[in-house]
Every structure is written in C-alpha cells, then in structure tokens.
Amino acid sequence: MSMPTPPFLKIRGLKTHFPVEKGLLVRKTVATVKAVDGIDLDLNQGEILGLVGESGCGKSTLGRTILQLIEPTQGSVHLNGRCLTELKGKALRESRKDFQMIFQDPYASLNPRMTVYDTLAEALLSHQSIPKSELSQRVGQWMNRVGLSPRFIKKYPHEFSGGQRQRIAIARALVVEPKLLIADEAVSALDVSIQAQIINLLARLSKEMNLTMIFISHDLSVVKHIADRIAVMYLGRMVELGSAESLFDHPRHPYTQALVSAVPIPDPSRERTRRRMLLPGDPPSPMHPPSGCSFHPRCPHAADACQVAFPEWVREGDRSIACSRLEVVP
Amino acid sequence: MSRPDQATPQPSTWPESAHSLEEAEQGHSLWQDAWHRLRKNRMAVFGGLFILVMGLASLVGPTMVTHGYQEQNLELRESPPSTEHWLGTDKLGRDLLARVLYGGRISLTVGLVATAVSLTIGLLYGTVSGFCGGKVDAVMMRLVDILYALPFTIFVILLMVFFGRDIRLMFLAIGAVEWLTMARIVRGQVLSLRKQEFIEACIALGLPLHRIILRHLAPNVLGPVIVYSTLTIPAVMLLEAFLSFLGLGVQEPMCSWGSLIKEGAEIMEEAPWLLIFPGSLFAMTLFSLNFLGDGLRDALDPRASKD
Numbered sequence: 001m002s003m004p005t006p007p008f009l010k011i012r013g014l015k016t017h018f019p020v021e022k023g024l025l026v027r028k029t030v031a032t033v034k035a036v037d038g039i040d041l042d043l044n045q046g047e048i049l050g051l052v053g054e055s056g057c058g059k060s061t062l063g064r065t066i067l068q069l070i071e072p073t074q075g076s077v078h079l080n081g082r083c084l085t086e087l088k089g090k091a092l093r094e095s096r097k098d099f100q101m102i103f104q105d106p107y108a109s110l111n112p113r114m115t116v117y118d119t120l121a122e123a124l125l126s127h128q129s130i131p132k133s134e135l136s137q138r139v140g141q142w143m144n145r146v147g148l149s150p151r152f153i154k155k156y157p158h159e160f161s162g163g164q165r166q167r168i169a170i171a172r173a174l175v176v177e178p179k180l181l182i183a184d185e186a187v188s189a190l191d192v193s194i195q196a197q198i199i200n201l202l203a204r205l206s207k208e209m210n211l212t213m214i215f216i217s218h219d220l221s222v223v224k225h226i227a228d229r230i231a232v233m234y235l236g237r238m239v240e241l242g243s244a245e246s247l248f249d250h251p252r253h254p255y256t257q258a259l260v261s262a263v264p265i266p267d268p269s270r271e272r273t274r275r276r277m278l279l280p281g282d283p284p285s286p287m288h289p290p291s292g293c294s295f296h297p298r299c300p301h302a303a304d305a306c307q308v309a310f311p312e313w314v315r316e317g318d319r320s321i322a323c324s325r326l327e328v329v330p
Numbered sequence: 331m332s333r334p335d336q337a338t339p340q341p342s343t344w345p346e347s348a349h350s351l352e353e354a355e356q357g358h359s360l361w362q363d364a365w366h367r368l369r370k371n372r373m374a375v376f377g378g379l380f381i382l383v384m385g386l387a388s389l390v391g392p393t394m395v396t397h398g399y400q401e402q403n404l405e406l407r408e409s410p411p412s413t414e415h416w417l418g419t420d421k422l423g424r425d426l427l428a429r430v431l432y433g434g435r436i437s438l439t440v441g442l443v444a445t446a447v448s449l450t451i452g453l454l455y456g457t458v459s460g461f462c463g464g465k466v467d468a469v470m471m472r473l474v475d476i477l478y479a480l481p482f483t484i485f486v487i488l489l490m491v492f493f494g495r496d497i498r499l500m501f502l503a504i505g506a507v508e509w510l511t512m513a514r515i516v517r518g519q520v521l522s523l524r525k526q527e528f529i530e531a532c533i534a535l536g537l538p539l540h541r542i543i544l545r546h547l548a549p550n551v552l553g554p555v556i557v558y559s560t561l562t563i564p565a566v567m568l569l570e571a572f573l574s575f576l577g578l579g580v581q582e583p584m585c586s587w588g589s590l591i592k593e594g595a596e597i598m599e600e601a602p603w604l605l606i607f608p609g610s611l612f613a614m615t616l617f618s619l620n621f622l623g624d625g626l627r628d629a630l631d632p633r634a635s636k637d
Contacts, residue, residue, distance in 0.1 A: 027465070027468075067534060069530060069534060093536035093537075093538070095536075096534060097535075097536060100534060100535075101530075101531070101534045103530070105527055108527040108528060109527035109530075109531055110528055111528045111545075111549075112360055112528075112550070113360055113361070113549045113550060114545075115357055115359075117354070122537070122545070123535055150354065151354055152357075153354045154354040154355060154357045155355065155357030156357045156358065156359055159357050169531075172535075173531075
C-alpha cells in the first residue's frame with residue numbers, strides 16, 4: 001500500500017475574524033466580522049482552483065490570510081509541508097518568495113514613481129543577488145515572457161494601459177519563481193477583451209512554471225475558463241467544491257445554483273429562455289451571520305434543521321457540498 | 331473543454347532579449363511631468379526666479395553695499411533716496427538698502443529654518459503615526475489636536491517674554507508651532523498610501539520595512555509635503571514679522587523685514603520710503619512664495635496627472 005501524497009497546499013480550520021471596535025481612547029470590541037470562518041482546503045501542485053462568491057463573502061480575505069498578509073485568528077496553512085502560519089519576522093519575509101499575489105487594481109498595485117525596470121529589478125533582487133550586467137537581461141526576458149516589449153522597461157506605470165500594467169504586476173509576482181500564486185480578482189478591473197488575454201497569459205505561465213494557483217473572482221464564467229476545480233464561498237465559509245465543468249453544469253448547492261443561473265449566455269435566443277433563480281433579500285452582514293447554515297434565510301429549500309447547525313459536508317463523486325437538504329434540491 | 335493555452339499557441343521559448351538598458355525607450359517620471367507643468371506656469375516661474383534673486387541678494391548683498399547695516403550717520407537722518415543712499419536712510423542715518431538686504435537675510439532664514447524644523451518633526455511624527463495606525467495613531471493625533479487648540483501666538487509670545495528675545499529660540503518656537511499641520515498632512519498621506527496595493531505587494535514580496543518606507547512610501551508622500559513647505563515659508567515669515575512688529579522679534583541693531591516695517595510705520599508721514607521699500611519687498615516675496623507653492627500644487631497634484 002502506497003502512502004497517499006500529502007496535499008501541496010493544506011488549509012485547516014482557517015478563520016480570520018476582525019474585531020469591530022468602538023470608543024475614543026479606550027477601545028472596546030463590540031462585535032466581530034467573521035470574514036473567513038473555518039475553511040478546509042487541499043490543493044495539489046500545479047492545480048488551479050477558482051474561488052467564487054459575491055462581494056464581501058471573504059474571498060479576498062481568505063487569499064490574503066493564506067499569504068500571511070493578514071494574520072489568521074485560528075487555523076493553519078501548510079505549503080509543501082511547511083507551516084506558514086507559524087512563521088514570523090525574518091523567516092516569514094524570506095519564505096515569501098514561495099507564495100505571491102496578483103492584485104485586483106493594476107492602477108494601484110504598481111508604485112507610480114518607479115520604472116518597470118526598477119519594479120521588476122527590486123522583485124528579482126529581493127531574494128537573490130544578481131550581477132548588474134545580468135539584471136537588465138533578466139528583466140528584459142520577463143518582459144518578453146509576459147508579452148511586453150523590453151523596449152518599455154524604462155517607462156513608468158502611468159504610461160501603460162490597464163492590461164499592460166497587469167502584465168507587469170504578473171511579472172513582478174512571478175520573477176521570484178513562487179510555487180503558489182493567488183490572483184485576487186486579477187482581471188475584474190480590465191475590459192472583457194483584455195481579460196481573455198490576461199487569463200490566457202496566467203494559464204500559460206502557470207503551466208510552464210507548474211504553479212499552484214488560487215484564482216479569486218466573482219465572475220463564474222471567467223473562473224470556468226481557467227480553473228481545474230471551483231470552490232464557492234458564502235459568508236466566510238465554503239459551500240461547494242468540485243471540478244470546474246461539472247460544478248458549472250450541475251451545481252448542487254442552492255447558492256451555487258443561483259450563482260450559475262445568473263451567468264449570462266452569449267447567445268440571444270438561449271439567453272431569452274434562460275431560467276434565472278432569484279434569491280430573496282440581501283446577503284446578511286458578516287457581523288451578524290444567521291445561525292446554522294448561513295444561507296438558510298435566502299434558500300428556497302430551507303427547513304428548520306438548517307437554522308440549527310452548519311450542515312455536514314456531503315460527498316457526491318468528486319464533489320463536496322455543504323447542504324443537508326440535497327434530497328429536495330433539484 | 332479546451333484549455334486556453336491550447337487555444338492560443340505561444341512560442342515555447344521566448345526570444346532572447348538582446349536589449350540593453352541604453353536601447354530602452356526613456357519614460358517620463360511623474361516628477362518630470364510635474365516639472366514640465368510647472369515650467370508652463372508663468373506666475374510660478376516668476377515667483378521662483380524672484381525668490382532666487384531675493385535669496386542671492388540677501389546672501390551676498392549686505393557685503394556688496396558700501397554701508398554696513400549698523401553703520402550710523404547721525405548727520406543724514408531720515409534722508410530720502412539719493413545716489414549715496416539708494417533707498418535713503420532711517421532715523422539713525424543707517425543705509426536702508428543695507429538694512430533691507432540684511433533684514434531679508436534674517437526673514438528668509440527664519441522662514442527656511444523654522445520650516446525645516448517643522449518639516450523634520452512633522453515628517454517623522456506623521457509617518458510613525460500613519461504607519462503604525464491603531465492606538466499609537468489615536469494617541470499621537472489627539473496630542474496634536476490638543477496642541478492645535480492652544481492659542482499659539484500667545485504661546486510664542488510667552489516663550490519670548492520668559493526666555494528673552496533670542497533668534498534661535500524664535501526658530502524653535504515657530505517651528506514647534508508649525509509642525510502640527512505638517513504632521514497631519516503626512517499622516518493622512520501615509521495612511522492612505524499604506525492601504526494601497528503596491529505597498530501590500532512590497533510586503534508580499536518580503537521587502538524589508540526600511541526599504542518600503544524609503545523607496546515606496548517617502549517618494550509618494552513628498553509631493554504634498556513640498557507644496558505645503560513652500561506655503562509654510564511665507565506663513566512663518568509673516569509670523570516672524572508679526573512678532574517683530576510687536577517688538578518681540580529680532581533686537582537692534584539686527585533687523586528683519588518685520589522690524590523694518592514697524593520702524594517705517596512709526597514715521598511714515600515724514601519718511602514714507604522707510605515703509606514703502608521693506609514693505610513692498612516683503613509683499614513681493616510672500617506673493618512669489620505663494621505663487622510658487624500654488625504652481626507646485628497644480629504641477630504635483632495627482633488628479634492633474636495623466637491617468
């Protein structure tokens with residue numbers, strides 16, 4: 001019997017709670033926002049996970065917590081066998097080259113006063129020493145690699161378009177040759193035509209570099225295009241996890257069903273007959289989440305039991321669903 | 331489902347980049363853009379040049395003119411402008427040109443030194459407050475609020491009365507009052523910059539803190555700081571003039587523009603040139619500094635920049 005290979009990225013019971021404080025000088029915690037409230041997740045090396053959910057469901061906080069940009073309240077993150085949540089100070093700084101992030105807004109994620117060369121060279125030099133003669137060569141190669149001409153390396157961010165800037169941001173994240181990449185809404189700020197280019201670039205680079213990637217987005221159709229598996233989040237918790245195609249074709253969790261039904265079909269005749277599942281009400285405040293399954297106030301299939309406890313995970317093939325009413329859900 | 335990388339075939343090897351830094355197209359930094367905008371602003375350019383000339387004149391002027399600023403000639407008291415005394419003489423027969431230039435030296439020095447003091451304190455205080463955030467920020471800013479609430483003119487006057495009229499003390503007193511606004515401006519800038527994604531990207535890259543502050547934070551805070559400094563200099567000079575006018579400023583035989591205006595105002599009916607010359611030079615300098623400050627603000631304002 002062979003030992004099962006441990007997952008490359010292992011997340012257990014990860015929680016990130018933000019205290020809400022009040023008071024002028026003496027601050028009291030009056031409430032907590034449970035942005036991430038108990039996430040378990042395993043990822044294999046080279047796998048691309050799409051993380052979807054509506055605004056404020058904790059996707060970005062989860063991403064930042066995995067990367068130790070926000071300190072978790074509880075839980076652990078293991079990358080390649082090493083526990084990231086235990087790292088502190090210099091050890092954490094030095095290990096950061098293994099996990100990088102691409103940010104949402106390419107207009108805010110680059111220092112406006114530094115040339116592309118300076119930005120990329122700084123990233124290149126952050127974890128290794130490279131002789132100066134080789135440095136410009138390396139920067140130029142990376143410019144090529146993300147589809148920009150090395151002629152532009154002395155230009156400043158404001159001289160590029162949004163898509164070009166995102167390419168620079170991708171290069172900055174990848175020059176340190178990370179093993180894990182988290183793309184936080186990396187294409188949401190871009191035009192649809194540019195989105196496809198950037199997604200293709202990310203897909204190609206992740207394959208070339210055998211990157212493990214978490215692709216965060218609120219747009220299911222974007223995620224479907226790039227991800228191997230998709231995780232759906234609602235109010236700080238994961239509600240469904242499965243392979244990209246099957247989850248998209250046969251969503252099981254009522255929330256996922258609502259999400260998938262909201263994706264427009266780029267075919268007018270079929271779009272007209274598309275059945276939309278409209279959810280009543282607004283997403284509840286993460287400060288006062290509903291008891292039990294946090295989706296129950298908006299769920300068309302909710303029963304009394306749903307208000308009591310968060311449902312057990314149900315496995316159906318390669319799919320995991322956190323719903324106790326699956327027998328009545330179509 | 332076809333994977334996107336199959337849909338758009340890409341070369342497996344990227345072209346060898348033979349480009350050197352020298353061949354790269356030169357970009358325009360935000361500083362360069364600001365400089366271009368500033369140069370187009372006529373008033374700001376005029377202001378800058380005037381201050382340059384004024385600074386140079388008060389630096390070397392007092393040694394160039396034939397009369398010393400404290401040289402008395404009691405036979406030529408309150409004489410109007412002549413070929414000997416270009417701007418006339420004051421009530422003790424001292425050459426007004428020499429005194430105006432010397433006064434400019436004092437006034438400009440007070441302006442520069444007190445601004446530098448306020449800049450140093452404000453920059454340090456504001457950066458620490460903004461970067462640390464949380465409780466540290468709250469306590470530090472409440473202290474600034476309390477100091478703000480003190481009637482600072484009375485504070486400076488009290489200082490002068492108790493510790494005597496020492497010009498070094500004046501630098502300190504004015505600087506100590508003026509840093510409050512600077513600290514607030516810097517803190518606000520740092521606070522908003524700290525939340526910017528490029529700072530977060532630096533942390534994600536594992537860059538050391540001092541590098542983040544010096545290379546990423548500081549250059550982006552500098553714009554508003556430069557503007558505010560340029561506007562602080564005239565404010566400080568005015569404060570010094572005000573103190574001198576009250577007789578709390580520099581002491582005889584030293585003089586500043588403020589004390590010259592005070593003397594001139596006392597006998598303006600008999601000898602109007604004693605008020606007109608120092609007064610108009612002072613006003614021109616204040617105008618120039620304000621024009622330059624406004625020009626810098628327009629040039630450095632991020633909202634006016636290309637994106």
